[in-house]
Amino acid sequence: MSERKDWLDKLNSERPLTLQDAHRLDEALENQHAVKHLVSGLSEEEPSLAWRSQLNERLLASQPRPKSSFKIWAGRFGLGTAVAACAFGVLVMVQRPKMGAPIPSTASQMTTSAEQILIDAHESAAFAAATGSGDGTSPTQSLQSDPGIQWTEADLGAF
Amino acid sequence: MALFAGVTRLANREKLDASAEQVLIEQCRRQNFEAFGRIVDAYQSRVLGFVRRMVSSSEEAEDITQEVFVRAFQNMGKFDGRSSLRTWLFRIAHNLCIDSARKRGRAPVQAGLVDDETMETLEVADERWNPESLVLDDELMAVVEKAVSTLSEKLRTVLLLHDKEELGYDELAQMLEIPVGTVKSRLFLARAHVQKFVEEYRS
Numbered sequence: 261m262s263e264r265k266d267w268l269d270k271l272n273s274e275r276p277l278t279l280q281d282a283h284r285l286d287e288a289l290e291n292q293h294a295v296k297h298l299v300s301g302l303s304e305e306e307p308s309l310a311w312r313s314q315l316n317e318r319l320l321a322s323q324p325r326p327k328s329s330f331k332i333w334a335g336r337f338g339l340g341t342a343v344a345a346c347a348f349g350v351l352v353m354v355q356r357p358k359m360g361a362p363i364p365s366t367a368s369q370m371t372t373s374a375e376q377i378l379i380d381a382h383e384s385a386a387f388a389a390a391t392g393s394g395d396g397t398s399p400t401q402s403l404q405s406d407p408g409i410q411w412t413e414a415d416l417g418a419f
Numbered sequence: 420m421a422l423f424a425g426v427t428r429l430a431n432r433e434k435l436d437a438s439a440e441q442v443l444i445e446q447c448r449r450q451n452f453e454a455f456g457r458i459v460d461a462y463q464s465r466v467l468g469f470v471r472r473m474v475s476s477s478e479e480a481e482d483i484t485q486e487v488f489v490r491a492f493q494n495m496g497k498f499d500g501r502s503s504l505r506t507w508l509f510r511i512a513h514n515l516c517i518d519s520a521r522k523r524g525r526a527p528v529q530a531g532l533v534d535d536e537t538m539e540t541l542e543v544a545d546e547r548w549n550p551e552s553l554v555l556d557d558e559l560m561a562v563v564e565k566a567v568s569t570l571s572e573k574l575r576t577v578l579l580l581h582d583k584e585e586l587g588y589d590e591l592a593q594m595l596e597i598p599v600g601t602v603k604s605r606l607f608l609a610r611a612h613v614q615k616f617v618e619e620y621r622s
Binding site: 270271272274276277282286288289292294295296298299300301303304305306307312314315316318319320322323 | 455559
């Protein structure tokens with residue numbers, strides 16, 4: 261009797277069972293098949309259509325929505341436009357100081373860009389033309405070398 | 420929409436074999452609503468039946484059961500297949516029932532402990548306890564329902580999942596993270612409790 265009480269105490273307090281206790285438990289479970297039969301016969305609950313419809317809505321709401329192709333296209337177009345606008349803006353900002361800036365007069369202000377070389381060449385030519393100095397293409401030199409109209413004696417006699 | 424195709428199949432519950440279930444799981448991992456609808460068809464009654472007996476109200480049971488399927492759908496990618504889909508769904512359901520009970524501050528019920536005197540009564544041989552001779556009428560089933568509802572959550576879980584949902588000892592031990600011996604002892608105590616209720620009803 262005390263052995264059974266001890267066994268029941270172990271089951272109630274979920275203490276570890278000896279091999280003999282475990283064997284006894286298996287036998288006891290075998291003898292309870294009628295209860296299993298009763299429990300397995302419990303009714304099942306069929307959910308309503310409203311319940312299922314609500315579940316479908318919850319499932320749809322839980323799904324991360326894929327972006328539509330139009331949204332993807334519009335997004336890409338917008339991004340491209342924004343990048344182009346930024347590039348244009350940067351170009352304008354870079355160009356603006358050059359357009360309004362004074363003509364560089366010292367070597368330190370000179371740049372090596374092709375545009376600057378052309379400006380320098382133009383200024384040099386203008387200076388040479390004004391002062392009559394410089395290379396052989398200066399106006400004075402060209403006047404000296406210009407042969408002019410070659411008058412003949414006949415021409416002079418006609419006057 | 421394909422998702423709503425499942426509604427039309429409510430009446431004829433679908434039984435899935437292992438290979439068909441595996442195909443559906445793979446489809447569900449790619450967020451296929453129709454495949455998941457078939458899984459819901461196959462398990463909704465069983466999950467709802469289990470949850471209904473674990474919580475206090477029908478509304479709460481329906482809400483928890485929906486949450487079971489929503490979580491299953493969201494986490495299908497994490498389902499590793501080490502347990503069956505059925506065990507996984509009942510594990511989610513069990514955890515949600517426990518969470519719900521904690522939130523509501525429900526005191527744990529201690530019903531189900533068997534004393535020596537009760538055990539002596541139950542061990543008396545009785546040919547009326549032959550399963551074939553038991554008539555499962557509505558009155559008797561109401562007594563069984565009452566007995567189950569008065570069990571502690573621990574014993575009720577094991578009784579319902581083993582005897583009603585036919586999960587094995589090992590599956591239950593893995594799911595509840597307890598030794599197999601504890602599963603068996605809880606099952607024995609739960610059955611003894613039900614047996615005691617039925618004995619009282621019959622006498």
